[in-house]
Amino acid sequence: MDAKHTDFFKDVFDVVRLIPKGRVTSYGAIANYLGTKKSSRIVGYAMNKAHTDGTIPAHRVVNRKGVLSGKNHFATPNRMQELLENEGILVKDNSIQNFEQVFWDPSIELKL
DNA sequence: ACGCTGACGTAAC
DNA sequence: AGTTACGCCAGCG
Numbered sequence: 001m002d003a004k005h006t007d008f009f010k011d012v013f014d015v016v017r018l019i020p021k022g023r024v025t026s027y028g029a030i031a032n033y034l035g036t037k038k039s040s041r042i043v044g045y046a047m048n049k050a051h052t053d054g055t056i057p058a059h060r061v062v063n064r065k066g067v068l069s070g071k072n073h074f075a076t077p078n079r080m081q082e083l084l085e086n087e088g089i090l091v092k093d094n095s096i097q098n099f100e101q102v103f104w105d106p107s108i109e110l111k112l
Numbered sequence: 113a114c115g116c117t118g119a120c121g122t123a124a125c
Numbered sequence: 126a127g128t129t130a131c132g133c134c135a136g137c138g
Contacts, residue, residue, distance in 0.1 A: 027120050039133045044119035063120060070119030
């Protein structure tokens with residue numbers, strides 16, 4: 001197949017779209033699911049480009065610590081936390097409190 | 113055309 | 126246990 005714009009981005013978008021409401025995942029988890037855990041940075045970068053797609057719930061993607069690393073990239077830094085709280089996710093100081101409870105790992109939920 | 117930066121993560125010191 | 130360095134790949138100056 002002609003992998004043009006790096007199926008990586010497309011793959012990331014697909015996984016992020018599959019994140020259920022009230023759940024979050026980490027860049028590394030997605031990268032790990034894609035088999036490129038070292039490219040976790042690229043996952044985050046894909047999120048940046050996700051803005052071009054417009055259908056990617058990037059607010060459901062946080063870093064390994066459950067911190068809203070990319071909140072600064074949203075329309076407003078407060079937007080990401082608001083969206084998460086809107087889904088029932090507790091966020092304090094840009095960090096997800098019940099991170100382990102709302103953590104959604106594609107490698108586990110989508111594992112084959 | 114070339115190089116730095118960047119929504120991360122892990123290893124090493 | 127905290128900090129520094131590196132790897133990854135693509136977008137942008």
